[in-house]
Amino acid sequence: MAQAEDIVRIGLLGAGNVGAQVARTLVEERELISARVGTPVKLIGVAxxxxxxxxxxxxxxxxxxTDAEALVDEADLIVELIGGYEPAGALIERALRRGAAVVTGNKALLATRGAELDAIAAETGAVLRYEASVGGAIPILRPIEESLSGDRITKVMGIVNGTTNYILDQMDTTGAAFGDALAEAQKLGYAEADPTADVEGHDAAAKAAILGTLAFHAPFTLDEVYCEGISQVTADDIEAAAASGYVIKLLAIAEKHDDGAVLRVHPTLLPRTHPLASVRGAFNAVFVVAENAGELMFYGQGAGGKPTSSAIMGDVVATARRLRASVAETPTVPAGAHLxxxxxxxxxxxxxIDMQVADREGVIAEIAQVLADHHVSIESMRQPGSVSVEGEVESGESLGAQVQIVTHLALEKDLDATVKQLKSLDVVKSVTSVLRVEVEK
Amino acid sequence: MAQAEDIVRIGLLGAGNVGAQVARTLVEERELISARVGTPVKLIGVAxxxxxxxxxxxxxxxxxxTDAEALVDEADLIVELIGGYEPAGALIERALRRGAAVVTGNKALLATRGAELDAIAAETGAVLRYEASVGGAIPILRPIEESLSGDRITKVMGIVNGTTNYILDQMDTTGAAFGDALAEAQKLGYAEADPTADVEGHDAAAKAAILGTLAFHAPFTLDEVYCEGISQVTADDIEAAAASGYVIKLLAIAEKHDDGAVLRVHPTLLPRTHPLASVRGAFNAVFVVAENAGELMFYGQGAGGKPTSSAIMGDVVATARRLRASVAETPTVPAGAHLxxxxxxxxxxxxxIDMQVADREGVIAEIAQVLADHHVSIESMRQPGSVSVEGEVESGESLGAQVQIVTHLALEKDLDATVKQLKSLDVVKSVTSVLRVEVEK
Structure with missing residues (x-):
């Protein structure tokens, strides 16, 4: 439908946490998004x-x-962020039936009516995408559907619910009881007032159904997922597990057998060395095992307005590109792009910076002054204790000492100038190492 | 071209480690791959x-x-796995100029002539894909190009060379000197006889150029990447870093500035708590920071015939699907699929299994017999020491003891029967916890 007017008209259903972010991006970043699509996009309404x-x-x-149906009937691409079964289901169906593309993050709906909605989309040639339904910002569905399309996935195993991961993490690090950790999570906004869907594993089970469906190329629904939540996990369980080198995580698991698949959600012991074991707090991660690829892991923020809106917008751009079917592929690097x-x-x-310095008073002050002169500030400094400097100890001079400095963020050119001047100092015998440090991002 | 005969003819250039795996998959798994594409595929030749x-x-x-040019002229889709600049470059160009799709893992070529080849592809409407060029089996390029297409990536930072990661890992865990760790890596086949390209960072630099190009939507080439290898890293550096809580990794970094981008490869200190710090041995991982998505990480096997062939085959399937341009999208879940x-x-x-048992002789034997009767074998058993059982201690009975068992792999139904029988034993006071354990996959 988009080709006719050469503009992709987008309708947004719902403006909660994620919806408001999506609306902001479509309005404030319209130019960027249009460039990424390769054709202008326009947000025409928010129901x-x-x-x-x-x-x-x-x-x-x-x-x-307030007229969602009218918006659905007018748009080329609908972004559904109302959540829940109805009216979301009816509106998505209405859009797909008229051939409009749909992007959604509605895991409950997909885990129950996914196959039916896919069939409607196939019938009308409409596109239905839902990357945001599992793992928030983490690209996981598209990698499974496309990157791993030439391989056989045998198992998918994920921490896909931030609320329960936060609670279990608190129990593990503070020794708190389940009830106290839940109350804390509720206070901080990580758990709902009615935490049942998260705590009893229903949210994770919906995601297990979606992951299993795409990984094994056959439809699975929520009611086919064995589901056990974390409300029965005790502080004693966590402590005993820890004593044996394990951590307890709520995992959503889909595993392929010769004659079918087992889908299950339950508290699980993981060795602390397992890649999933170190996924802390509200983060999510999905572990995938495929015959040729072997073990893969995808890690990132599993919830929140901004992270989830990233996944929604990725689907919007990729889908909008496809609406221009007869046009050539939009390259990731546009012709003539230059940076x-x-x-x-x-x-x-x-x-x-690791240095051998003279072991005398005032050395540190002198070094610190050199750094300050070049706008390089010190995050930490260690003197591992006086060590004998092998080799070139000049006669009459005291034994040297070692100084290790980690700077705050600094410009490479300032650091170069700093090191050059440090080397020229009488008190500096040698700069033995200069290495770059990445602390956070 | 594929539509005319409704079959996708694939030509493979090169049959080394990866090429042989790709040939095997295309021949032995032809039916599966054809189903995934939605149209038959056929390997028509291997040059x-x-x-x-x-x-x-x-x-x-x-x-x-041995006639690669003839094969290129006949195929709808060319898989280039010769590597290096020529004849690979000329053959890829020849394929693209006639509109044939190309899938390759040739990072050296892409990091130098990528923009030029993209331009040829755009001109003729051909598809050029190269997921395997960075991170082996890890889906990283497609997530950047599609899943994150609605976000702004600010930084990409990856362990993208398994040889150097193995060497640094060995130095870190065994205290080995660089030369010894390199010799060990060469002995195990993790490093080439001439290790220069890996050790001096050239391989990682090519990948930095590719990652930066896709992440920042503008072309960057190998010669624009600042490059420092690991041959100057000493055992002392590693030890001093460890003493301060850091690990040294060779990172490929692409970071966006307002007026351009810095691309760099060099040894880097990472706090041991950083998600990249725990990437061991020959594994690869890429950390991506985007404005809305926040921090993401992609982890998996970075090299080897099978893992790399998974990435190649993913590109082959996704590309072959697109060759059928006028046909509807091939759904990941085919209509009528059932499992x-x-x-x-x-x-x-x-x-x-955590149990309170009577503290008397023969208890363990009795429990072990129950497990054996149900084909459940014991991986480990702990008795954390006699503890007093609060509450229901029957008069005259000795204090209970705690027994914790981790079983080997067992069927859930066998475990259920085991637990039921354990509960019925006189010597078992209570089964306090039964939790599932995922040790490896």
């Missing part, structure tokens, strides 16, 4: 129940409507 | 220098040819 409700981002009044490659001097990173 | 050379998988003689959802009793996993 909400209450136009006056306060939102994370103020949606322009002229976009708001200067900056010299290493422009890099900003932290540095580790 | 090699020496048809008599021994190979990991014996390629049928009638497929082998039984098996009951939880069919799950095979390890179990952790």
């Amino acid at each position: 909400v129940r209450d136009p006056e409700a306060p939102r994370d981002w103020k949606i322009p009044g002229e976009l708001l409507t 200067p490659a900056l010299p290493i001097e422009r890099a900003t990173t932290q540095y580790y | 090699v220098r020496d048809p008599e050379a021994p190979r990991d998988w014996k390629i049928p003689g009638e497929l082998l040819t 039984p959802a098996l009951p939880i009793e069919r799950a095979t996993t390890q179990y952790y």
